[in-house]
Amino acid sequence: MPKQIFTSREFLLTGAIVLLLAIIATRFPAFIAPSNLANVFNDTAPLILLAIGQMIVILTRCIDLSVAANLALTGMVVSMINVAVPGLPVPIIIFVSVAFGALLGMVNGILVWKLEIPPIVVTLGTMTIFRGTIFLLSEGKWINAHEFSEPFKAFPRTELLGLPLMSWIAIAAVILFSVVMSRTTLGRAFYAAGGNPHAATYAGIDVGRTQFWAFTISGALAGLTGYLWVSRFAVAFVDLAGGFELSVVAACVIGGVAIMGGIGSVVGAMLGALFLGIISNALPVVNISPFWQLAISGSAIIIAVALNAQANREKGRIILKRAENAT
């Protein structure tokens, strides 16, 4: 039964995306050329990566508002490493970005797990701390295109089978986490911890520890995205990706992830990200007033949430009829 709901919701979203593309095509036909769609996918890859991490965190009834700040801090750290040691191979840079991002995620995780501080407070705090740390590290200075080494900048742009590596990384992450979420103990624990924490505890799942791992994964993905982001735009500075955490949460919500935890899928998060990515890529070419652009993005989010709330309401079911009647 739940499986059907998931598939139908993702089916609906896919339909919405196709409809969106059709509307855009009437105003700007070149938008749906395969090469342009590949560009849009590539441009949305960072959002997809972050949305996967965010989805896992939201599944456990938490929220990670520090992802964009984590991205910016890790981006700055690997940029500074690249400036200091230009010869360092890109695979090591990637490893460092994932490890450092995971470390920052663990800070969130520990605070939520061991100190039991509400996740929104923890990540609001670490968000500011991370941004502040970038300022301290960089002294407010920017790292610019000419300071990066060529391989550092070239990596996400390198094409493999017609798609840039950045797109392939997003695709790989979607596949990897689809498997993790459906086929591993940890993956199922995320659903259980968020779906019903008390039942999960009785089933022997340490909810706090599960949340810790969710934050760690989210952090690792944010770190990886940090490197991809700075190398793609060839710049690192304090306000990098400012406000991006809201797009990430929005992508999850549009993708059918229940903000109250327990419901969501990797493919849904990816589709939610793509939906937003298509809107933000289409708005510049369909010639709409910038004031309307914000309103349109916002409306899309509200409509998606409204639809989700509708879908979730149907899910309510009575497990024990006698107990309900008794009270």
Added chain:
Amino acid sequence: MSITRRLFGGSAIATAMLAGNAAYAQDDMRIALVVKALGIGFFEAAAEGAEEAAAELGNVEIIYTGPTDTTAEGQIEVINSLIAQGVDAIAISANDPDAVSPALQRAMQRGITVVSWDSGVNEEGRMMHLNPSSTPLIGNTIIKLAADHMPDGGQVAILSASATATNQNAWIEAAEEVLPNYPGIELVATVYGDDLSDKSYREAQGLMASYPDLKAIIAPTTVGILASCQAVSDADKIGEINVTGLGLPSEMAGCVVSGATESFAIWNPIDLGYSATMIAHALATGAATAEPGAEIPTGRMGSVTLDDTNTAAMSDPFTYDASNIDQFKDIF
């Protein structure tokens, strides 16, 4: 300090002692350069200009100071401490035009000369304000930067910060006014990147897709010009589309070297710090008075003329290209 050091060189201890003595003996004029926050290249460069002016004037000590973050509260603390130290003049780039005003008024009551530069203070809180440039000068410059490299004319587009950014909107309006002076230059679109790298990049891509004959993207904002430059490079359109506008040399060096940017402009912060110091000195010594219509000499920069609100514009934005980028990229 710098003068004594130049005269005596010698050991650090000797210099310090002599500097102390010299300060008492000659009673140096102390001009405080208060910036939005310490550690910003732009202001470091302005301080360099201030030191240059001090060296030229002689008997002037520059106190370069400011809060560690760009807050009005931080600046008020700094101003209060400067009042306590009894400096002769304060030249400030304010984080908030109104919040720092009462503190500056207190300073003026105690006989301290107060001028604002770069980012102004309201009229009650300063004697005069020095703008790095003026809206018409900037508007004209950004169009000229594009037109200079388009002998046959063609399409240009503007990529701004947010649609509500006051500065950028005023510059764009001024640019549109001077467009008729540049025959053949057609402004086809104005888009907004919100000073976000990713959005600006997408807007630049959108411009290239919507206007295949586009010759130049003018971005009067540092994030936008860099993102446009990267988008043009990634689209292999270097040489076809010239990215220009306002940017910082340290950030733009890569774009100029790659050829995506022929030239760009920004006020020269060294000149700005220099002029602000010259003006503060002139007012503090009584060589000039701050009143509408007054002309205040600014050394090698010529002079500035005050308007009805005691505001003056320093000069045209300074143009940077391949010939001088190396000199400036390490400065700011």
